Amino acid sequence: MQFNVPFFPEQASTAAKQVDYIYLFLVAITAFFSLLIAALILYFIIKYKETPGRKAEQIHGSMLLEITWSVIPLGISLIIFVWAAWLYVHMQRAPANSLEVYGVAKQWMWKFQHSGGQREINALHVPVGRPVKVTLISQDVIHSMFVPEFRTKVDVLPNRYTSLWFEATKPGTYHLFCSQYCGTKHSAMIGQVIAMTPEDFENWLASGKAEGSSASNGEKLFQQLGCVTCHRADSAARGPNLMGLYGRPVKLTDGRTVLADDNYIRESILVPNAKVVSGFQPIMPTFQGMISEEDLFQVMNYIKSMGDQQQGGPLNNRSYPDQIRENELRHIQEQMKQQETTPQKPAGKK
Numbered sequence: 001m002q003f004n005v006p007f008f009p010e011q012a013s014t015a016a017k018q019v020d021y022i023y024l025f026l027v028a029i030t031a032f033f034s035l036l037i038a039a040l041i042l043y044f045i046i047k048y049k050e051t052p053g054r055k056a057e058q059i060h061g062s063m064l065l066e067i068t069w070s071v072i073p074l075g076i077s078l079i080i081f082v083w084a085a086w087l088y089v090h091m092q093r094a095p096a097n098s099l100e101v102y103g104v105a106k107q108w109m110w111k112f113q114h115s116g117g118q119r120e121i122n123a124l125h126v127p128v129g130r131p132v133k134v135t136l137i138s139q140d141v142i143h144s145m146f147v148p149e150f151r152t153k154v155d156v157l158p159n160r161y162t163s164l165w166f167e168a169t170k171p172g173t174y175h176l177f178c179s180q181y182c183g184t185k186h187s188a189m190i191g192q193v194i195a196m197t198p199e200d201f202e203n204w205l206a207s208g209k210a211e212g213s214s215a216s217n218g219e220k221l222f223q224q225l226g227c228v229t230c231h232r233a234d235s236a237a238r239g240p241n242l243m244g245l246y247g248r249p250v251k252l253t254d255g256r257t258v259l260a261d262d263n264y265i266r267e268s269i270l271v272p273n274a275k276v277v278s279g280f281q282p283i284m285p286t287f288q289g290m291i292s293e294e295d296l297f298q299v300m301n302y303i304k305s306m307g308d309q310q311q312g313g314p315l316n317n318r319s320y321p322d323q324i325r326e327n328e329l330r331h332i333q334e335q336m337k338q339q340e341t342t343p344q345k346p347a348g349k350k
């Protein structure tokens with residue numbers, strides 16, 4: 001369904017239609033009840049007009065009426081809730097085969113990098129027909145990435161990764177806005193998302209000047225920053241082996257178990273003592289101020305790629321079977337639930 005209303009942005013992603021359906025449903029429901037109530041008011045004004053000789057009659061409610069006007073709105077609200085929650089969850093979870101892109105927002109520009117190492121400013125090239133996941137962080141204040149034609153938006157925060165995903169459906173150039181007031185030139189913090197056919201996109205990637213893939217740049221940083229002196233596979237290692245770490249549960253010295261996701265790895269590098277891996281001493285120095293957000297993305301990509309090198313599998317693939325992963329995830333979830341309900345135990349004790 002395409003709406004030919006001029007003030008509606010084009011629908012250019014798979015989610016756009018879904019969002020518009022909910023929006024139109026809300027408008028329709030609102031219009032219907034507004035009109036119904038207005039009409040009833042008019043009707044009652046006329047019908048119960050004061051006429052000489054007619055006496056007001058007191059009534060004391062009607063159970064049937066009360067139940068009807070409670071149950072119907074409840075049903076409608078629940079429809080809206082279930083529908084919107086379903087869409088929200090769908091739009092939060094990037095499909096596993098998503099193309100990964102990383103973005104850094106700052107006053108007042110957008111910087112993107114692709115896993116191949118291509119970088120761009122205030123522009124983001126993506127292929128159509130394939131989900132794209134954009135992981136974002138801010139270098140300063142809160143920004144927000146908004147692409148109206150894709151009906152998708154996410155706040156971009158300092159110190160924490162957030163992400164959004166979309167699948168563009170038609171080639172074209174779409175507006176990219178910052179939708180959180182972020183300072184004097186907030187309104188100039190705009191850019192373009194350029195959706196291309198897969199072939200054009202491949203050509204674009206190939207023509208881009210990239211000094212090595214993101215992961216290989218990350219590997220260089222890993223050596224330059226001295227991470228490799230502690231994180232290595234041999235017996236001289238003073239830190240945990242990072243091979244296959246990404247996406248796995250990690251046991252901490254305080255007995256908690258956490259998932260090694262983007263935010264965990266970022267924190268491990270910037271605030272190493274916040275979560276100390278079980279069996280290790282808190283000797284890792286902080287790299288706060290020594291590594292830019294962009295470089296962090298590259299180191300992250302290198303750490304993610306470590307598990308694959310071992311297996312030779314595709315990027316982000318886990319180095320062990322899904323079954324184990326499922327069990328482990330369930331285990332973590334249970335642990336987290338317990339941690340919420342029981343007070344923290346002292347470190348070491350179980």
Ligand code: HEC
Nearest residue numbers: 225226227230238239240250268272275276277280282284
């Ligand atoms: C002086 C040795 C040392 C250096 C240098 C070092 N680390 Fe660490 N790192 C450790 C130790 C020890 C731990 C485990 C204790 C902890 O969590 O703090 C650790 C933990 C980690 C973890 C969490 C690992 C896990 O299994 O959960 C990551 C990720 C990490 N380091 C990345 C890095 C990166 C990236 C660098 C370079 C920018 C680096 N480290 C430099 C010693 C080091």
Ligand SMILES: [Cu+2]
Nearest residue numbers: 143178182189
């Ligand atoms: Cu902004």
